[in-house]
Each structure stands twice: as structure tokens, then as C-alpha cells.
Amino acid sequence: MVQFQCNLCGARQSADEKQLLDQARPATCAGCRSTTLSRAIIRLLALEVFGQNLALPDWPPIKTLRGLGLSDSGAYAKRLEYLFDYRNTFYDREPQFDITARHPEQDESLDFLISSEVFEHVRPPVNRAFEEAFRILKPGGTLFLSVPYLNLGDTVEHFPTLGEFGLAEVGEQAVLVNRLPNGSYEVLSDISFHSGVDDSDQALEMRLFSKPALAEALSSAGFAEVEFRGEGCLENGIVHSSWSHPVVARKAPCRRADAVTRELASSLVELRRQARAASKSRWNRLGRTLRLGPQLVVDSRLPEKDRKE
Numbered sequence: 001m002v003q004f005q006c007n008l009c010g011a012r013q014s015a016d017e018k019q020l021l022d023q024a025r026p027a028t029c030a031g032c033r034s035t036t037l038s039r040a041i042i043r044l045l046a047l048e049v050f051g052q053n054l055a056l057p058d059w060p061p062i063k064t065l066r067g068l069g070l071s072d073s074g075a076y077a078k079r080l081e082y083l084f085d086y087r088n089t090f091y092d093r094e095p096q097f098d099i100t101a102r103h104p105e106q107d108e109s110l111d112f113l114i115s116s117e118v119f120e121h122v123r124p125p126v127n128r129a130f131e132e133a134f135r136i137l138k139p140g141g142t143l144f145l146s147v148p149y150l151n152l153g154d155t156v157e158h159f160p161t162l163g164e165f166g167l168a169e170v171g172e173q174a175v176l177v178n179r180l181p182n183g184s185y186e187v188l189s190d191i192s193f194h195s196g197v198d199d200s201d202q203a204l205e206m207r208l209f210s211k212p213a214l215a216e217a218l219s220s221a222g223f224a225e226v227e228f229r230g231e232g233c234l235e236n237g238i239v240h241s242s243w244s245h246p247v248v249a250r251k252a253p254c255r256r257a258d259a260v261t262r263e264l265a266s267s268l269v270e271l272r273r274q275a276r277a278a279s280k281s282r283w284n285r286l287g288r289t290l291r292l293g294p295q296l297v298v299d300s301r302l303p304e305k306d307r308k309e
Helices: 017-021 038-048 074-083 127-136 210-221 259-279 283-291
Strands: 002-005 012-015 068-069 087-088 110-116 137-146 167-171 173-179 185-188 193-195 202-204 205-210 225-228 247-250
Touching: 002 193, 012 017, 038 074, 038 110, 038 137, 074 087, 110 127, 127 137, 127 210, 205 210, 210 225, 210 247
Parallel strands: 068 087, 068 110, 110 137
Antiparallel strands: 002 012, 137 247, 167 173, 173 185, 193 202, 225 247
């Protein structure tokens, strides 16, 4: 068993290491239902923005920082909306955003983009998704990406001739019916689905990436730096297998948190901790009871379930 503190909600708990290795499923935090992968993504975002591994409840708000999520986990999306100029989007419902389409009004508008377990599901050709991700990031912006991949070989496109298509059920088996360019139809039965943000959502797997092809696709789209981040962090319950590591891709000129930013973040974190401790003091509780003067309130703008006493 691994004892850890969730870097999304701060809860202390334990989990079997084999469970932690299943990065996307199951949820391994009893507090916020976060997965190993969602904790890894937030850790990388903290390192990029603040230069240190801060737990999400300790992040100071920076409303000038603009970000976008593609079907991000609810375990952290609401908190990011409070902290930054950030919105979470979906392919099939509002707020809707199709990463394979052109969004000229969004060009060079984002400081960061999070796409976790999405690019394996977009329609071919997948290079449109990589190119649009590059276009909508500001110079110095960062893409945080995760997809299933193999370490060797080439990316395998399951439906390279995909045109107009639909899903049907024959008996108890799901099949894909695809109309080919010549007007004829093909029926494909060897298909697989992944669970989405909601376990009831099922997304069709369009491809299986390979590490070399993924690195090439990001470089071809224009990203100057591509890092496969496979380091674990047991203190946050993050254990990686030997493949499918999260990726950090930066658009030049690359900006990282400098020493001044790290020092400022540390100071703000300490002030927030002191404020939380003071708000829990018996004198402050007595003051609230007697309604004597202004009382300390921490994170009062958050939804009620996310507020700190």
C-alpha cells in the first residue's frame, strides 16, 4: 500500500500500487475521486506555472493566466475556473470546442491547454488537432497532453478511410458502418471504446499512438520542446508505467517560472496557510459566534462544497 496526499483536494489516504498504475481508471482518491493521471497533470501544471509542486488548494489565483480544458476531469476543472481565466469544454455538448476545427478568434490566446485522453478519439487526420493546439497557444504557451501510446513502432490508425459513419448494434456487438469515397459501405466489428469524464460516456478509439510518431506529430505542428514526463511522485500517489507518460509541449519562446515567481508563489502559499489557520482559531470562532467585527473568510468565492472554513 502507498500512503499519499492527494494534490487535488489535500486528503491523506492509501491505495494499492497496482491501482495507482492504472492511470486513468479507477479513481484512487476517496476525497475528490481523482485518478493517478489527473494528479499527474495537475502536478505538471504546478511545476510549469509556479516552479514547484504545490497542492491545488494552495495555488494563488492568477486571473491573467488563460487556459482551456478539453473534457477535463471534474476533480480539478472547477478549481481551475476559480483560479485562472479558464474554461472546460467538450466535443459533444456545451461548452463545445472541436480541437480539429479552425478557431481563428482563439489564435495565440491561451497560456495553457490541457488535453487528457482526447487526441486518440478525434477523427482523422489527427494532425489537424496538433496544429490547432499549436495555433491557439500564445508564444511561450504550454500543452499538457496525455494519450495511450506504445514505446515503439508507428501510430496505428484504426479507420484511415473514415468518411460518414455511424455506430450500430448487431446482436450484442457494436459495429461501425462507414461510407467509402466510392459510395460503398464497410462494416467494421473490431472496435473499442474508452470511458469519458462520465463513466456513462463512451468514446470510440480512433488510433493507438506510438511514442516516436507522437513526438514527430508535435514537432511537425511547431512545438519547440516536447518532454515525456514519466517521473513518479509517491507523496501525491503518482506512479507511472513504462509507457503512456504525460507530455509537456511548449511553444517557443518558452517561459518557465523563474526564481522571483517561485519565491512569490511560496510567500502567497504561506499567507494562505496562515489565514486558514487563523480562521480556525477559537478566538475567530468566538468572534463569529458573537458577531464581533469582520471575520476571516478564506476562498469565499468558491462553490460552497469547495470552501475552506
